[in-house]
Amino acid sequence: MIKDILKSADERMNKTISVLKNELASMKAGRATPAMLDRIEAEYYGAMTPLNQLANISVPESRILAIQPWDRSSIKAIEKAILKSDLGINPSNDGEVIRLIIPELTEETRKNIVKNVKKLGEDSKVAIRGIRRDCNEKIKALKKESEVSEDEIKKAEDDIQKKTDNFIKEIDKMVEVKEKEIMSI
The missing domain is CATH 3.30.1360.40 (Gyrase A; domain 2)
Known part of the structure; x- marks a missing residue:
C-alpha cells in the first residue's frame, strides 16, 4: 500500500515537472524555437x-x-x-x-518574462507540495487503520519529503536556466 502511494507521488511530481518544461519551452525568450x-x-x-x-x-x-x-x-x-x-x-x-x-526583447519585456517564469516555478512548487500533503494524508489514514507500523509510516513520510525536496531543487534549476537564457540575449 505504501509503495503504491510513493509510486503515485513520483508519477504526479514527474507530470508536474513535464508540464513546467513544456510551459518554459513555449515562452518567448528572444530566440526562435x-x-x-x-x-x-x-x-x-x-x-x-x-x-x-x-x-x-x-x-x-x-x-x-x-x-x-x-x-x-x-x-x-x-x-x-x-x-x-x-x-x-x-x-x-x-x-x-x-x-x-521574433523581435528583440526590451529590458522591461525580459524582466516581465522572468517574472512569469518565476511565477510558473512557484506554481509548480505549490503543486509538488500539494502532492506531498495528499500522500502524507493517505499514509496517516493507513496508520489509523493500523495496517502498517510506526517505523514504516515514518520511513514513507521521509521518502516523500526527500522526493519533494529533489523535485523542488529541479524546479529551481529549470527556472534559473530559463532566467539566464532570457536575460543573456
Whole structure:
C-alpha cells in the first residue's frame, strides 16, 4: 500500500515537472524555437489541429521561425491561428512559407518574462507540495487503520519529503536556466 502511494507521488511530481518544461519551452525568450508554437492549434477540415501536425516548423536563423504547411490550403488557417494566439507576432506569408520574425526583447519585456517564469516555478512548487500533503494524508489514514507500523509510516513520510525536496531543487534549476537564457540575449 505504501509503495503504491510513493509510486503515485513520483508519477504526479514527474507530470508536474513535464508540464513546467513544456510551459518554459513555449515562452518567448528572444530566440526562435519551434516549441513556441506547441500550444497553437489551427482549424483544419473542421478540427482543431496542432501546428506541428500541419506543417514543418524550422529555425533558419536564430530569430526566424519558418512554417511550411504540408497542405498549401491550410496556410490561411495557420496564419489566422498565429494571429489569434498570445505570441504577439505578425506572420509574413509568401504563399508557400509563413515566417515569424521574433523581435528583440526590451529590458522591461525580459524582466516581465522572468517574472512569469518565476511565477510558473512557484506554481509548480505549490503543486509538488500539494502532492506531498495528499500522500502524507493517505499514509496517516493507513496508520489509523493500523495496517502498517510506526517505523514504516515514518520511513514513507521521509521518502516523500526527500522526493519533494529533489523535485523542488529541479524546479529551481529549470527556472534559473530559463532566467539566464532570457536575460543573456
